[in-house]
Amino acid sequence: EGQLVESGGGLMQPGRSLRLSCTGSGFIFGDHGVSWVRQAPGKGLEWVGLIRTAAYGEATDYAASVRDRFTISRDDSKGIAYLQMNGLKTEDTAVYYCTKFWHGYSPDLWGQGTRVLVSS
Amino acid sequence: EIVLTQSPGTLSLSPGETATLSCRASQTVSSTFLAWYQQKTGRAPRLLIYATKTRVIGIPDRFIGSGSGTDFTLTITSVEPEDFAVYYCHQSVTSHPWSFGQGTKLDI
Numbered sequence: 765e766g767q768l769v770e771s772g773g774g775l776m777q778p779g780r781s782l783r784l785s786c787t788g789s790g791f792i793f794g795d796h797g798v799s800w801v802r803q804a805p806g807k808g809l810e811w812v813g814l815i816r817t818a819a820y821g822e823a824t825d826y827a828a829s830v831r832d833r834f835t836i837s838r839d840d841s842k843g844i845a846y847l848q849m850n851g852l853k854t855e856d857t858a859v860y861y862c863t864k865f866w867h868g869y870s871p872d873l874w875g876q877g878t879r880v881l882v883s884s
Numbered sequence: 885e886i887v888l889t890q891s892p893g894t895l896s897l898s899p900g901e902t903a904t905l906s907c908r909a910s911q912t913v914s915s916t917f918l919a920w921y922q923q924k925t926g927r928a929p930r931l932l933i934y935a936t937k938t939r940v941i942g943i944p945d946r947f948i949g950s951g952s953g954t955d956f957t958l959t960i961t962s963v964e965p966e967d968f969a970v971y972y973c974h975q976s977v978t979s980h981p982w983s984f985g986q987g988t989k990l991d992i
Contacts, residue, residue, distance in 0.1 A: 799982065801929075801984075808970075808972065808984060808985075808986045808987045809921075809923075809929065809972055809974075809984040809987070810984065811974075811981065811982040811983055811984060814982065825981060825982075826981075827981055828885070828981070861928055861929075865976070868916065868917060868976055868977075868978050869916070869917070869919070869934050869935065869976060870917070870918075870919030870921075870931065870934050870974045870975075870976050871931065872931050872934070872940070873931075874928040874929055874930070875928065876928055877928055
């Protein structure tokens with residue numbers, strides 16, 4: 765089934781940038797899309813964005829709340845996906861989960877999550 | 885944007901009872917692109933059902949997904965103690981931003 769491991773979370777000041785990484789193993793990384801989902805403390809799941817496979821042109825899509833600030837990319841040779849977060853806001857505070865999906869189906873594998881705290 | 889509205893917000897039951905969780909979409913969702921997740925406190929969500937009614941391997945058959953169009957249901961027959969968690973529906977309709985419902989907490 766595989767495994768996803770997120771890294772790069774931490775405490776950041778508002779306005780700063782942060783890059784999260786998602787490392788996949790145990791499956792053919794390039795055959796799967798990657799999406800990021802976040803969960804603010806005590807809240808529900810919020811979809812952040814996704815990147816499709818090379819077969820779909822590595823097309824990306826984002827939630828409106830992050831569209832102009834966050835960028836998702838991938839390096840299939842390394843089995844890693846990235847979430848570049850610019851202009852961080854306090855409302856970006858959350859656990860960020862990396863997930864994988866196949867074609868248009870909902871994600872079937874989630875990482876353990878990495879915490880991002882945006883505070884001055 | 886497709887908004888998913890789950891009801892009820894909290895469902896209080898005893899073990900052995902049947903849980904019925906609803907997920908209503910603001911516009912038609914193809915059955916291929918509707919899934920259900922279970923999340924326990926402090927853990928990542930786990931996919932239970934995809935394509936409206938297909939159980940993931942290893943998920944007990946007491947979890948039953950159904951529905952079409954804008955109305956979808958997750959039924960848990962004879963709830964077990966380990967089933968008490970928060971459940972989310974999710975849509976992945978192509979050419980639409982993905983979204984989750986706000987969750988239903990299944991409580992003892």
